[in-house]
Amino acid sequence: MEVVIVGNGILGLTAAYKLINRDKDIRISIIGPDNNKGCASLAAAAMFNSFAELDGHTLSNEIDRKKFLFNKSATPYWPDLLQQLEHESGRKIEHGFGTFIINNHVSDDLEDENFDAILNGLREFYEPYEVIAPNSIPKYKPAAAARAGRAIFINREGWVNPISLMAGLKEILFKSGRVKFVNDYCNKLYRKGDLVSSVMLASGILVSGDVYILSPGATFTNIINESNLELDFLKIFYGVGCSLLLRTGPDTLPNCIRTPNRGLACGVYSAPQNQTDTLVGASNLISPEPFENARITSVYTLLKSAMEQINSDYYRSDLVKVNVGWRPTSEDTLPMIGKTSITNLIVATGTKRDGLHCSPVISDYLADIILTGKSEQDMKLYTPEREPVRMYTREEAIQITVRHTINAAYQHDFIPSKGRMVEDLEKYYSDDLNKLHDQVGAYDWGIPPEMINMYRYGHISNRKTVLQ
């Protein structure tokens, strides 16, 4: 079997790895630029987080809960997988397990709620954790006003250096002699009847195979728009994210330290990358177009957060690199994974902010459906050709978005006046969001908080409502 994989991020590489391990005759071409432009996987921390990502509403919302369980199912894969990849590649892949969650008071009480949600989730699923004194966290030295009041240690949630992980995977694939890396972009796919017949590269070359995996991250919609496949997919947006690589020397953390999720973002986190470097992340800007550079407000906020909330000695660190990656974010914010109505076309994208962590589960599923036509894993929720899943009622979505917006303002230096300013702002945002919902015809469903501006500026049109 000849498989063509479009996209050389973590989903493309892990899919190829699973396929060559399970079928000794398979041949694979992986198409993607050698410089990995916009690659989310390489800008990631990369944290293996499930419980650390819980929000106040995650476990009470049916869809969010399913997504959490999917994410959680990836955690047990990593310790053995990393060992195996290190062994097969002969390379060191820096990683570690154990994550500190701090509850500081830099933003508002949304953060306290999310910290409580993490604690409740850990208890509900009997996940091991320890309550610890914040001042006992190694290399944690926040500024006085930003010190945490509470902290926990989640034993099994860890991190990996994504650069050494991807390099290790490439090495193994290359050494297998059955995987060819094509340094090019896929411009479009050609359809002939019920099948994709070939992909056209930017250089004009055509590449064909028996099966096609379309996993180009956030550029998915561009390729679909060029291809005329007569399939209807949700749009994938660019979740432009910036992370900073700091040379922290003796102040390098032995473990991840992070806050709970914050409004419209994933909080502040810091993850070791090796003995001397720490990665601090991350910003998120949803856009229909790619941005190649980071906005200075993102860099400013991350530098300030690192020095104030993680370790005040980072003032003397070198800023080694500003990473920019595009999180593939679908219009209903859920992944798009699986078969399509074109028999030999499989899609894998839309993993937003946890695709690296989930990649062992996703790649197992892709290998299952390619090699056996079926899988024991239930990925129905992520069917690529779907109507948008409506996760929230209108009232829930408006309430969540108002809270996220105010919380996000605190992350960007908001100091309200002494008076009713916050209540007035809440009313203003709530009225504005009600109007927007009326304008787009969202009466019995709510717009996901991240997608407010995509609806506001007409980048998403309303479709038939599907209540799950």
Ligand SMILES: Cc1cc2nc3c(=O)[nH]c(=O)nc-3n(C[C@H](O)[C@H](O)[C@H](O)COP(=O)(O)OP(=O)(O)OC[C@H]3O[C@@H](n4cnc5c(N)ncnc54)[C@H](O)[C@@H]3O)c2cc1C
């Ligand atoms: C700042 C940041 C922090 C993150 N932190 C975490 C984290 O801690 N944990 C976690 O699990 N996830 C994290 N994520 C999310 C995670 O990175 C993504 O969910 C995941 O990496 C997506 O993988 P992918 O293979 O689908 O896409 P990508 O990693 O984006 O890879 C797509 C690849 O395809 C290439 N490509 C683009 N267009 C074409 C084309 N036309 N033809 C061929 N190739 C093409 C790109 O150059 C790229 O190399 C983070 C993301 C960002 C941006």
